[in-house]
Amino acid sequence: MVKEKIKISVRDLVEFILRCGDLNNEFFGGSNLRALEGTKIHKKIQSSKDENYKKEVTLKYEREFDEFIIAVEGRADGIIVDNGNVTIDEIKTTSANLGEIDGYYNPLHLAQAKCYAYIYSIQNDLTTIDVQLTYYQIDNDEIKYLRYTYSIDELKTFFDDLIKKYYNWASMLYNWIKERNSSIEKIDFPYKDFRKGQKKLMASVYKSIESGKKLFVQAPTGIGKTISTIFPSLKAMKKGLTSKIFYLTAKTIARTVSEETFNTLRSKGLKVKTLVLTAKEKICFNEKTECTPEACMFAKGHYDRINDAIMDIFLNEDNFNRSKIEEYAQKHMVCPFELSLDLSLWSDVIICDYNYVFDPNVGLKRFFQDKTDFTLLVDEAHNLVDRSREMFSAELFKKDFLSLKKEIKGESIKLEKVLSKINSIFLKLKKRCGEKGYFVTDEIFSDLNGYLRQFIGEVESFLSNERKSFVKDAIIDLYFEVIRYLKVSDMYDELYTTYVEKKSDDLKFKLFCLDPSKLLSETLRKVRSTVFFSATLIPITYYMSLLGGSREDYGVCLDSPFETKNRMILIADDVSTKYKDREKTLEEIVGYIHTTVSKENGNYIVYFPSYEYLNMVYEIYKEKSTGYLLKQKSTMKENEKDDFLRMFEDGQNGVLAFCVLGGVFSEGIDLTKDRLIGAIIIGVGIPQICLERDIIRDYFERKYGLGYEFAYLYPGFNKVLQSAGRVIRTEEDKGIILLIDERFLQKNYIRIFPKEWFPYTKVNQSNLGFHLDSFWRSF
Structure with a gap:
């Protein structure tokens, strides 16, 4: 019988068993900068070594027990083999003074290296082995080496003690896995x-x-x-x-x-x-x-x-x-x-x-x-x-740096100086925006990145232990925004673009991820x-x-599991909801809504592409309505959202809610049975035309010849589909979905209709009531 393997990494084993003391996640002292630069520095040090230096060496070790096997695995930063002598190299970055670093600086660093040394020693029949801790000072690029020599017996005693302490945890996990798998079976x-x-x-x-x-x-x-x-x-x-x-x-x-x-x-x-x-x-x-x-x-x-x-x-x-x-x-x-x-x-x-x-x-x-x-x-x-586009993108605003400079005036000459340099670059970029108010480029602006890295170092120096009284949200928030920006700049490639845009009295600088597929794939492959x-x-x-x-x-x-007879898809293509036509067709929209809700008493939601459009129709409709009207607000607290949905409780009839496409009430809500019997969708949901959407359009037009589809049509239609999906949630549900816009029956929309939207019924102001009566009388 094959024994269960309880897997744990060297790092997790060491940290889990040996950690003690306080939790201290303050960012002072360069921890975030080390995280930002760590991988680069590792590669820089590793590439500087000669052919005797093997980098990123995977080491595995298994300890068998009666019930299970503990499998420990990790990657040594480097292994140096020179004239028969072997050294395990563990690289760490720090902003601490190298003179303060000794073997007691962080015991976990040495413990991790000793684990690698033990595994390598027993796999290669070594009786002694060296361990080297390489500390790289990120502010001045200095390096300090701490070297130790261990016998195999010393390492065995140390490693056995770790495994012994972890055994009880592994045993607990092993017993749980058996119980879990038995229940699943x-x-x-x-x-x-x-x-x-x-x-x-x-x-x-x-x-x-x-x-x-x-x-x-x-x-x-x-x-x-x-x-x-x-x-x-x-x-x-x-x-x-x-x-x-x-x-x-x-x-x-x-x-x-x-x-x-x-x-x-x-x-x-x-x-x-x-x-x-x-x-x-x-x-x-x-x-x-x-x-x-x-x-x-x-x-x-x-x-x-x-x-x-x-x-x-x-x-x-x-x-x-x-x-x-x-x-x-x-x-x-x-x-x-x-x-x-x-x-x-x-x-x-x-x-x-x-x-x-x-x-x-x-x-x-x-x-x-x-x-x-x-x-x-x-x-x-x-x-x-x-x-994912949002996760992989980063933006900075000129005003944040200028405001911070004013806030710290007289407190730090060095920080003020680097903020001035950053502001100067932004001023030059602002001039490049010209009359259009923006420009798009493939440049990453390495000079700006250089000053931003200086900014990180100066902030950490400024907010040292002696200056904690000056810690304010503005400086901390900007610090982390810059950290994020620099991380994204390291990922910048042909799937990105840079744009700079004037925003009233401010300037926006953005590294914009156009196509997130490559970066998502890096995780998916793992x-x-x-x-x-x-x-x-x-x-x-x-x-x-x-x-x-x-x-x-x-x-x-997959096909819908619901009977098509339980729903009716109605499409009114005689009304334009395009921005330029909205004021002219308000009365027609109100007429469609009124006819729909008056034919069958129940709860309905009308979805609009914007709050502005919603409010325009709402103001007219409320003068004619005798029912209970709800209106989604642009900002709503959790309790307000709950109160809004509570109005749709079973048995509550006659609620007409005005909501926005793509909002909190257009997806993820489950209004079953008679809690919702109809959705009226105004417009095709196309995102508002803006610089970002146009940049996406241009990119995918070049890539696939489907720029408009990728930037506007598909994302907009998804909002329509989500809103329409609120109506039929169970086998017992019955309801109507009325789509109002002349574009819905164009070929590019019909070809992406889901199967369950067929057959649909084309309607107009004069025959809508007839089709609604026919549908509701069929039950």
């Missing part, structure tokens, strides 16, 4: 019947994981996408095909649905550890997030208590949601956010926002450094196109399989091209 699909298309979807998900491919799924509302992706993924986990599942979402409501799905499976006997990640700012116990022992009692001594907290929650809970994490963090006096990050290593399923996997600034890097067997389930994947699914992945080729798909990957388009 026994559990059946939790519902009595399969919906149309559900078996095909589940088979496709399992096949994609088994074959290590990506899967793109266009699955209309009602198929049950959440359970149909989760269930086969769990079965693949039992087979050993995947060790961890990430369920990725764009909105909180989708995270809630996935969490409820796992709870349903638990009620049927499933044993699985799920973690719901919550943003640091939301889960922090303090009013202001400051992760230092001076500012937070949960940070002081955090590492002395964190492992007890992990053991406690792991042994007593299966659902690591926000409330449970907060409960155990309070109990053990540890940071709740850091506890959740640590629990990610001990969870079978991680439910989180897209950015934890894909964003280069906040991603869970502990999971995606190397190739893994993980599975990604990407819910509402249509959202990932613009979200996992076993990714399943992208949505009710509106139309056209699927568009999403495959932008989300990192390839010819070898799978695409599946």
Whole structure:
């Protein structure tokens, strides 16, 4: 019988067993600059060595026990073999004074190198080996070497002690995996019947994981996408095909649905550890997030208590949601956010926002450094196109630097000087904007980058321990914006462009990611399989091209499970909703709305392409209406959104809500049965014409000859599809979808209609009432 392997990296092993003391995540002292420059510096040092220096050497070691095997793996920065002598090189960047660095500076650095030394020694029958810690000072480019010599016996004693301490944790994990896999094997699909298309979807998900491919799924509302992706993924986990599942979402409501799905499976006997990640700012116990022992009692001594907290929650809970994490963090006096990050290593399923996997600034890097067997389930994947563009882009504003210069006047000559240099560059760029007010270029402006790097160093020097009293949000926010910008500039290639645009009294400078597919693929290549699914992945080729798909990957388009007789698609193509025609056709829009809602008492939502248009129609309609009107506001707090949706409760009839396409009430809400019986969609949802959209159009016109489609048509139509999808949510639902715009019946729209929109009915002001009467009388 093949024994279960409990895998852990050298770094995680060392940090998990040996960490102690305070949590201190303040950025002073260059930690963020080290993160920014670390990889470059590693490569710079490695490339400067001679042929005796082997870089990035993968080392693996397995220790067998009666029940399981502990598999330890890592990558040594360098191994030097010179005249029979072997040295393990561990490279670290720092902004600390090199004179202050000795063997006690950070014991974890030496411990990590000693693990590599032990593994290499036993694999190569060495009795002694050298360890070298290479510290690179990022401010002055100086290097300090600390060298040690160890016997194999010394290293064995050290490494055995680590494994011995980790054994209890590995044993706990091993016993859990057995219990988990046993439950997965026994559990059946939790519902009595399969919906149309559900078996095909589940088979496709399992096949994609088994074959290590990506899967793109266009699955209309009602198929049950959440359970149909989760269930086969769990079965693949039992087979050993995947060790961890990430369920990725764009909105909180989708995270809630996935969490409820796992709870349903638990009620049927499933044993699985799920973690719901919550943003640091939301889960922090303090009013202001400051992760230092001076500012937070949960940070002081955090590492002395964190492992007890992990053991406690792991042994007593299966659902690591926000409330449970907060409960155990309070109990053990540890940071709740850091506890959740640590629990990610001990969870079978991680439910989180897209950015934890894909964003280069906040991603869970502990999971995606190397190739893994993980599975990604990407819910509402249509959202990932613009979200990933946002993740991989960065922007700076001239006013932020000028304001900061005024704020620190007289406090730091060096910082003022570099801010002046940055402002001077912005002034030159402003002149280049000319009469058009903008310019687009492929330049990255290395001189600006140089001053921005100086800015980072000066801010860190300025906000040293002696100047903590001056810490203000403005300087910290700008500091992190510049960090983000410099990270993005390192990724800049032919899939990017740069644009500079005048914005009233300000200047915007942006590194804009046009095509996110390459950068997404860098993460996707490190996992076993990714399943992208949505009710509106139309056209699927568009999403495959932008989300990192390839010819070898799978695409599946499923039919709606609902009877077409339960819904009526009505299209009024005798009204123009183009911006120039809106005021002229207001009365026609009001007439269509009034006729629709008067033919059958119930709840309706009218969707508009903008708040301006919404308000224009609302003001006219409210004078004629006797029903209950709701209007979405441009800014709404969570409780206001909840109150808005509460008006659609079962039994409440006669609500007419005015909402915007692409807003919070156009996707992710589930108004079943008689809570919503109709959606009226005004316009085709085309994004507002702007510089960014035009840049996207020009790029994809050159690349595919589909510039308008990629920039405007497809993203706009997705909003229409999402809004239309609010009406029919279950087999019992009945309702109408009225589309108002002359463009809907043009060929370029009809060819991307989903199958369930056929047949549709063309209507006008005079026959709309007749068709509505016929539909409602049929039940």
